[in-house]
Amino acid sequence: MNTQTMERRQHYLNVSYGIRSWLFTTDHKRIAWLYLVSVTFFFFIGGLFATLIRLELLTPQGDLVQAETYNKLFTMHGVTMIFFFLIPSIPAVLGNFLIPMMIGARDLAFPRLNLASWYIYSIGGLFTLIAAAAGGVDTGWTFYTPYSSIYSNTHVVLTVVGIFVTGFSSILTGLNFIVTIHTMRAPGMTWFRLPLFVWAHYATSIIFVLGTPVIAITLLLVGLERVFHLGIFDPELGGDPLLFQHLFWFYSHPAVYIMILPGMGVISELIACFSRKRIFGYEFVAFSSLGIAVLGFLVWGHHMFVSGQSLYAGMIFSLLSMLVAIPSAVKVFNWTATLYKGSVSFDAPMLYALGFIGLFTIGGLTGLFLASIGVDVHVHDTYFVIAHFHYIMVGSAVMAYLGGIHFWWPKMTGRRYPEAVARVAALIIFLGFNLTFFPQFILGYLGMPRRYHVYPPEFQVLNVMSSAGASILAVGYVLPLIYLIWSLRYGAIAGMNPWKAKGLEWQTPSPPPTDNFDVTPIVVHEAYGYETDEPQAIYPPGKPLHV
Amino acid sequence: MSDIQTIHAHQFDAVEQQHEASWIGMWVFLATEVMFFGGMFMGYAVYRTAYPQAFASASNHLDIWLGAINTAVLICSSFTMALGVRSAQLSARKPLMIFLALTIALGAVFLGIKFTEYYFKYEEHLVPGSAFLFEETSLARQAEIFFSFYFAMTGMHAVHMIIGIGLLTALIVMASRGRFSAEYHTPVELVGLYWHFVDIVWIFLFPLLYLLGRHL
Numbered sequence: 001m002n003t004q005t006m007e008r009r010q011h012y013l014n015v016s017y018g019i020r021s022w023l024f025t026t027d028h029k030r031i032a033w034l035y036l037v038s039v040t041f042f043f044f045i046g047g048l049f050a051t052l053i054r055l056e057l058l059t060p061q062g063d064l065v066q067a068e069t070y071n072k073l074f075t076m077h078g079v080t081m082i083f084f085f086l087i088p089s090i091p092a093v094l095g096n097f098l099i100p101m102m103i104g105a106r107d108l109a110f111p112r113l114n115l116a117s118w119y120i121y122s123i124g125g126l127f128t129l130i131a132a133a134a135g136g137v138d139t140g141w142t143f144y145t146p147y148s149s150i151y152s153n154t155h156v157v158l159t160v161v162g163i164f165v166t167g168f169s170s171i172l173t174g175l176n177f178i179v180t181i182h183t184m185r186a187p188g189m190t191w192f193r194l195p196l197f198v199w200a201h202y203a204t205s206i207i208f209v210l211g212t213p214v215i216a217i218t219l220l221l222v223g224l225e226r227v228f229h230l231g232i233f234d235p236e237l238g239g240d241p242l243l244f245q246h247l248f249w250f251y252s253h254p255a256v257y258i259m260i261l262p263g264m265g266v267i268s269e270l271i272a273c274f275s276r277k278r279i280f281g282y283e284f285v286a287f288s289s290l291g292i293a294v295l296g297f298l299v300w301g302h303h304m305f306v307s308g309q310s311l312y313a314g315m316i317f318s319l320l321s322m323l324v325a326i327p328s329a330v331k332v333f334n335w336t337a338t339l340y341k342g343s344v345s346f347d348a349p350m351l352y353a354l355g356f357i358g359l360f361t362i363g364g365l366t367g368l369f370l371a372s373i374g375v376d377v378h379v380h381d382t383y384f385v386i387a388h389f390h391y392i393m394v395g396s397a398v399m400a401y402l403g404g405i406h407f408w409w410p411k412m413t414g415r416r417y418p419e420a421v422a423r424v425a426a427l428i429i430f431l432g433f434n435l436t437f438f439p440q441f442i443l444g445y446l447g448m449p450r451r452y453h454v455y456p457p458e459f460q461v462l463n464v465m466s467s468a469g470a471s472i473l474a475v476g477y478v479l480p481l482i483y484l485i486w487s488l489r490y491g492a493i494a495g496m497n498p499w500k501a502k503g504l505e506w507q508t509p510s511p512p513p514t515d516n517f518d519v520t521p522i523v524v525h526e527a528y529g530y531e532t533d534e535p536q537a538i539y540p541p542g543k544p545l546h547v
Numbered sequence: 548m549s550d551i552q553t554i555h556a557h558q559f560d561a562v563e564q565q566h567e568a569s570w571i572g573m574w575v576f577l578a579t580e581v582m583f584f585g586g587m588f589m590g591y592a593v594y595r596t597a598y599p600q601a602f603a604s605a606s607n608h609l610d611i612w613l614g615a616i617n618t619a620v621l622i623c624s625s626f627t628m629a630l631g632v633r634s635a636q637l638s639a640r641k642p643l644m645i646f647l648a649l650t651i652a653l654g655a656v657f658l659g660i661k662f663t664e665y666y667f668k669y670e671e672h673l674v675p676g677s678a679f680l681f682e683e684t685s686l687a688r689q690a691e692i693f694f695s696f697y698f699a700m701t702g703m704h705a706v707h708m709i710i711g712i713g714l715l716t717a718l719i720v721m722a723s724r725g726r727f728s729a730e731y732h733t734p735v736e737l738v739g740l741y742w743h744f745v746d747i748v749w750i751f752l753f754p755l756l757y758l759l760g761r762h763l
Contacts, residue, residue: 107558217586230695238688
């Protein structure tokens with residue numbers, strides 16, 4: 001009976017059928033699905049490169065691939081994972097799907113622009129895939145000059161064009177979010193009633209909008225230098241390679257916060273919901289997102305401690321980098337305080353959220369090691385750095401992404417995923433992740449440099465542990481792929497609000513109708529009223545649109 | 548009233564909300580453009596500080612009169628653009644189309660002069676690359692960097708002009724179909740903002756590139 005009413009109700013998934021209804025959709029929820037499929041594809045492509053890297057590192061000798069191939073593998077791994085998975089993952093999938101619903105809007109401000117973003121992303125991805133298929137690129141994802149602009153004999157231009165193009169999809173998504181959050185909030189949805197997920201995306205969008213154009217012009221100059229032999233970054237022609245590093249990191253350090261801030265937004269929602277408590281220190285968490293976005297623009301020089309920038313610049317950058325720890329710690333402490341005396345339950349999304357807090361703390365604290373110049377000189381370009389940023393990008397960002405996907409899966413599909421398997425998968429990912437990357441901290445501390453396919457035999461044990469962990473991690477990533485697809489057809493019907501969560505997006509049916517809300521809600525509470533029975537919004541005719 | 552309501556897209560509640568969204572969206576876009584050009588301006592600043600002599604010397608190879616004329620042409624085009632926006636606000640269709648066409652014409656004049664300059668530079672072997680020649684050979688490498696920035700910055704500016712002319716052409720087509728009125732002319736205002744932005748970029752480029760080391 002319940003199932004039949006589900007089937008008959010019109011929602012965004014059954015309102016039209018066919019490939020054209022998806023490829024030409026302007027519905028933010030469908031565009032989120034387009035992104036979900038694309039970023040999942042790139043995630044497994046990037047994972048494939050990682051697999052080959054970990055296989056090669058099983059033994060100290062270079063017996064699987066040659067040095068040149070290995071250079072291409074870690075480059076393509078970085079390029080795919082950063083530009084085509086991590087940066088778009090949470091904003092373009094969950095942000096796209098949820099921001100309009102969370103603020104009580106029918107869609108983003110510019111739906112066609114939103115679709116255009118996905119096409120631009122896909123075109124950029126295509127360029128990069130072609131570059132990979134044609135033989136790849138070996139510069140490292142950082143494209144340092146003059147190697148990238150003069151000496152590398154690989155497909156630098158094609159890859160750079162792919163990243164350049166994809167950057168515009170980030171810019172347009174960020175622009176769309178900023179305008180939407182400013183102008184499309186439902187009546188009563190004041191800034192301080194916004195879910196923290198929305199605040200986090202607002203901060204992320206600022207970085208998208210201000211940072212991405214700089215990497216665009218920088219990569220364009222690298223391309224021009226390579227094609228027309230300009231001397232902008234080439235020391236032989238009087239150019240300054242350090243200038244490239246400044247310009248590159250001016251975007252690429254804030255880009256790390258593009259990857260982590262949306263994840264922090266997800267975690268704020270999960271922690272509050274599964275602790276059944278108002279998030280502790282709402283305003284502090286909200287402003288810490290903006291604080292991270294602003295400070296994040298002032299720390300890029302900590303990537304250049306050993307590349308010849310002045311010592312005094314290094315000291316300033318070191319100090320500023322330490323400052324980013326403050327808003328980050330504000331978040332961690334507030335999440336922890338939210339847990340305190342909460343009715344904590346351990347559903348799969350919450351397992352990801354708790355994992356996030358632990359791994360982010362490790363990743364963040366080791367970031368402080370690296371921000372201190374003295375320590376950084378010792379561990380620079382070693383596996384310590386690799387471990388540190390994987391704790392942030394994989395341990396934190398990917399955990400948050402998966403936690404968010406699980407949490408909002410019932411809303412996106414109308415179905416529940418199998419909870420028991422999901423909890424097991426979350427645990428497998430947590431264990432596999434730590435086994436993969438914790439040994440790399442030790443390897444780096446002992447002096448194993450990154451980007452080499454051979455290493456001294458005494459490092460083998462730790463490398464084998466890391467590769468073994470990677471295989472466990474792979475199992476953990478494939479499991480959700482399988483059971484989430486399975487749940488599309490066989491999952492239990494979710495109902496409107498399976499988590500008894502308080503946000504606006506849970507006050508509309510699952511899956512939502514195309515316009516999200518049949519009647520524009522009037523918001524009367526913040527999104528975290530877990531200690532009251534009142535809903536976040538009332539509806540003008542006096543009745544909610546469901547049941 | 549009902550006429551106005553049918554104008555706004557379905558995701559908006561009112562035409563004012565749509566106008567506000569478009570307006571903020573354009574300003575945010577222009578902020579991204581500032582950052583985009585900002586990368587090149589920063590590179591320029593670094594090398595000008597590092598190689599002041601070569602930059603001054605290379606700057607003297609640019610034709611200051613062509614640059615000055617182009618500056619005047621571009622300012623005039625901003626004026627006609629502003630008059631076009633005013634016409635749209637007054638629902639004056641004919642003047643709107645005339646002013647948009649004038650703006651396009653002035654933009655085309657600018658591009659014509661610009662490409663003529665490029666051709667002169669090509670003749671004088673001042674295009675960076677293997678054919679680059681500079682009489683003060685000790686400064687040649689550094690002068691080449693100046694010309695790299697000259698072509699990259701004015702080239703990127705010219706690309707923006709070409710896009711702007713395309714947008715203006717689309718506006719003329721829309722205007723001829725009677726799409727704009729005193730109530731709805733957001734696209735005209737937004738393209739106007741864009742055009743003024745591109746104009747302002749040139750206002751910075753002209754002194755930075757042409758007026759170095761000159762004592763007029």
